[in-house]
Amino acid sequence: MVKEQFKEYRGELHQWYKWCRTHDETVLSTPPHVTIDDWRILYERFLSDAFQKRSRINSLNREKLQVNHVASSKSFVPHRYDMRDSVTGQEPGPVNLYRGTHC
Structure with missing residues (x-):
């Protein structure tokens, strides 16, 4: 912070x-x-x-850049890790990662 x-x-x-x-x-x-x-x-x-x-x-x-990075100063890798399924530990695919960081 x-x-x-x-x-x-x-x-x-x-x-x-x-x-x-x-x-x-x-x-x-x-x-x-x-x-x-x-x-x-x-x-x-x-x-x-x-x-x-x-x-x-x-x-x-x-x-x-073709797509602006709007996911704060964090790169997509930490976002993908944060968005993983809590039960299975599986990380989101490219579409769900994009949706989670841009929508």
Whole structure:
């Protein structure tokens, strides 16, 4: 639960960063509840080549998806495990997995 909250908070900070148009605006507009030093570390990370490269790769991968993943941050494997029959232990087939995660 804490991991999920941190992930959402980090995403909110990245949205704040993207909202800023210039480097000066980014430096001056510190988000609430973030110290100036922490914000400097974060926006420098967002500007880093490694972050930009990973962001481009993730964007390209999302464009290739034929079906959007709407089952939270969990992959389909844990969902399939959670959806197994409690008596027999049998996991759902592809159709029932899709129905359970998309409907």
